[in-house]
Amino acid sequence: MKLSRTSVSMGVAAVAICASQFAAADDSFWYIGGNIGQSRAKIDDARIANQLLGAGLASPSIANDDNHSAYKLFGGYQLNKNFALEASYFDLGQFGYTATTVPAGTLNGNIKLRGVGMDMVGILPLTQKFSAFGRLGMNYAQAQDSFSSTGSVASPTIPNPSKNALNYKAGLGLQYDVTKAFGLRAEAERYRIDDAVGNKGDINMISVGLVYRFDEKKPAPVQKEAPAPAPVVEAAPIFVIVPVIKLQRYCSILDIQFEIKQDEIQREEKEKLAVVGTFLNKYPDTTAVIEGHTDNVGSSEYNLKLSLRRAEAVVSYLVDTLHIAPARLSAVGYGEARPIADNSTREGQQMNRRIDAVIACATDVAGLKVVPARMTMALEMDFDPNKTDIQPQYYGELHEVANFMKANPDVTAAVEGHSSNMVGKVHISAEKSMEISSLRANKVMDYLVEKEGISRSRLSAEAYGRTRRVAYGTTLEGQQENRRVNIIFNYPKK
Template sequence: MPLHFHQPAGSLGSSGPAGLSPVRYRLLAVRDSASMLLEKILKSLTNAGKNALLGFAVIASPCAMAQDSGWYVGGNVGESHARIDDARITGGLQGAGFGTTSISDDRNEFGFKVFGGYQFNRYFALEGGYFNMGKFSFKANTVPAGTLDGSLKLQGGDVDAIGLLPITKQFSLFGRVGLTYADATDSFNGTGAVHPLDPSPSKREFNYKLGLGAQYQITPSLALRAEVERYRIDDAVGNKGDIDLVSVGLLYRFGQKAQTIAAPAPEPVGPVAEAPESVVETPPPPPQQLTFSADSLFDFGQATIKPAGREALDRFAAQLRGNSFDTVRVTGHTDRIGSHAYNLDLSQRRAEAVKAELVESSGIPASKIEARGVDGADPVTTPGACPGNRATPKLIACLQPDRRVEVEVVATRP
């Protein structure tokens, strides 16, 4: 006599004692560690594909470094994985009066996601997007003669908070925690003596997700990602389980520019030449001034010189060695964002940092280098060119010329 279940013949978990509840299947967490999962997806790439990616990264930019904030979009593809609980399926059939002769499972599927986000600084970003995990299924053959087919399709949207840990200029690790809204669609089909009453239940539910990954900056605009994510899922009858997605993908940042020093290193302050035999002395050369973009020397709101800024100052200091000076004046400028007291302190600390670097690199006595901060009292931008007072990315970018460090050299003789 055919058996009609009062619940869909399949679910994500168990809601009663094993062997007494209706036929179920359950998607459980993959037990592999994150490192094993990342190794698995990388091994799935062909040798030719890996060589092409590595070659492109080397050719494109060996020293690529993206700006710390801005909008981006991207996409990942990979393998989604679920563990189907065959023992629970067998127990459910047995409790309903059926023997199980064989079970076949489809645990691995093609999964993908597309996303967009905004990175606020080098350590934090918000991201949202769409994901599709594919379709997982099983087929059980029974005695009395019949079959039970069950499947689950999963797709939805998510919003994630992302924490980044820079390791080098190009390479960083990141973790994510987020909220998902998933559409889980179950499908059950019986033949012979097996007849589920509800063949197509579905459910939409909020849940959480977690993830870990690594990112390599190929160019300032383009990055390569590899990551593993765990999605917590509710099925159509209120049971829970996990699905993992292991994927690789590309990320594109908008509005990126190569980070360079605003002004080139100047020529030597004074010409190095033999003094003429005339009794007329050569007058001292006029003061020379060089302006460095503060964004090229410091991170926004910081007074610690970045490696790229230190290299530029060292090149400048090399031009000064061997010459005699009355004074070297270092003046730090900020933009108008923030309070007067904060900007005055920041501009002073930046000027002192540049002075310390010049003393160390050029050998000029510290007593001959003056360092002072002047707040944002002497802007380069014209009034009305950058409207607004809130520190938005647009206003910060517009006021970039105002954030600078000026170095004026007054020489006595070459």
Template sequence: MKCTRTLKNLSLIAFSAIAIPYAAAQENTTTQDTSAWYGGLNVGQSRAKIDDASITNRLLTEGASAMSINNNDRDTGFKIFGGYQFNKNFSIESGYFDLGKFGYSATTTPPGTLNGSITLRGLNIDAIGFLPFTENFSGFGRLGLNYSQAKDSFSGSGLAAVASSDPGKHDLNYKVGMGLQYRLTQALAMRAEVERYRVDDAIGNKGDIDLYSIGLVYRFGEKTQMHAAVYRPAAPAPIPEPTPEVVVVINQPPAPPPPIKVVFAADSMFDFNRADMRSDGKRFLDEFSANLKSASFDLISVTGHTDRIGSHDYNMKLSTRRAEAVKSYLVEVAGIPSNKIDAKGVDGVDPVTKPEECKGNKVTKALIACLQPDRRVEVEVTGTKK
């Protein structure tokens, strides 16, 4: 086994995790009392660094060389511990640990074998510093001492024969570690941590054993502060003062006036079966335009109508041309913007006369005269009077 530079880094990190929270706890003496005794158990995997170079050198001193070396460098380890939590940042902890058994098997030239194993267990005492991240979750680092018992066992054949097969040794070394802790309940918490134990074997070698473990921690005698209940008679409910009645009057906006509709007889504005405007029709539109000067309007709708005589297509074209003629005059002469006038033709779909008033479908002078009210141009203005 041998020591690596990782040990120095791990030691510095663990010492910082202990020292910084402890200093903060000394400055803040008004924090909540979290002191308590606790105990726990961790189980995990232990890992050793077996020094194959030292084994090879030992064989060379005996006049042999190693052909192959097989290592058993992992085992199951555990620890049982107890401690006292002084505050939320600092505790002292001690316990018993068993790091498991490790070993190697080497074959040699000239033919022979060398087998070695070591078991490690002992006692420890650590100072632990906690760094709370939240109320229930914290990180921690540890720095302490371990008093370990190393029991070695060796066997060999050929030039690798051993004189002492079962040496043992007790020694005091340091240990470091870090981990995370999450409190499941007020009394029970879970830990996950990694620790490095500095150990000696029984033949003068030093090295490190790493223990990766998880476990549970139980706090004894949780302190619960009880507050005496003080009876105070309930104050009488205040008598509400009468709320004055508030009458809200909402001024409703006046209803918009109905649209202004003017109906011009088509026969008075256009010759029969024609869409060019007569002089009388222009005079009617001049009077209509003059009245618009005293009104504020949004849209003028011009709708041309025909009677039922004639085909649908012909009447649609005629009624549309008459509506467009009225629109053009209002734009060119009265100066009304084109986008404020909508012109369309609707054939004879909306007659003024009733079927019983003008009977028959044969085109006669009497039927043409009877259907005269249906031939019209309606101008509807949507707006208000100024």
């Protein structure tokens, strides 16, 4: 029997081991990396023995080499937090066997495997640093076989056959982000392979590796304090609570609304944007985040895209018409995730179809005289876990709030209390969160009345519990951001 017949006995059969692991990522960026690990194949000893028997040879023993070091190099583009495309070069190593025959002889077979792959990667963030991912794609692998024999085993007619073939690949993994740029991976992958003599099988690879991200979206730059008060505007706003830039005591919020499923700016709304443009041109060190929102009519995916289009339309108007530098503006779409009114009513849906502009503004409000305004100022205060006491570092800011209200007797203020859904790893009930946020708001209101002499009729306390969190609360920093009181100044409508 020629070796070309016996060589088919080198079967590479499936070993179904796919470890359940996880991976992580953020928004859109390019990345590269590399993995190193162990590959494993299952050698089909029964098939080898049967082929030898067909050639009139007995095989009392077969020694297998079914493990080998393996590696891959990869690069990809993450489109969003849940999806990426990834290309790779892989080397799965070498596998083989040695069969001893009767009459005396040996048959040796080896296969080397390497190639390239292209995967779709689905990502499931678990925490800020961990995320699960799964991959499904194609591999184009080159199989290089080699065969040799001694003794009674016939010499091969083609001792070194090779073959290139396209097959599927799949895998699961875990990634831990050490920093924003570097991550650690652990993966289990399966590669479907054709050898050079007509067999198909699976090679499994377990590996660990490093990931480096670049072109990642950076956070907004730290804002400088503007040297002058907020701009002149004309109508009372509808408010939405947003995280306040930490280096600013005050921020400005603009509200404009859209018609159903529309992203075109109406003529009357352009007047409001002119006020924003005037303010940004007057104070060139300020920046603005334009936030788009929708009601809950339609799919969440559609609403998310619609809200981003609305925000981008406002940014384009500010850049093209009002000549604001693009670097000072950023657009964010929140879809239906941050309603400010009840979506079960037509009026509530209209209020939720909106744009908010969060603009850095002056910290010094001394002597500021209020005129009819579309913009408001919000003061943020943090609290310790489950505490309602006002921290002493806020006394000075509350004194400034009081002086501002005394200088502008027509202004009223809403004191809004908020809390987190967790303290450390302990979940807080909705009822307890609401109670704590109410106590916080009332404590601040009482301070302004009793210590600063502001009439109670000009103040209102509102509790939101954990319903308007500005962070997920899975980290201590996020929990701290959620434990807050916002003071919203309401300008008179004239």
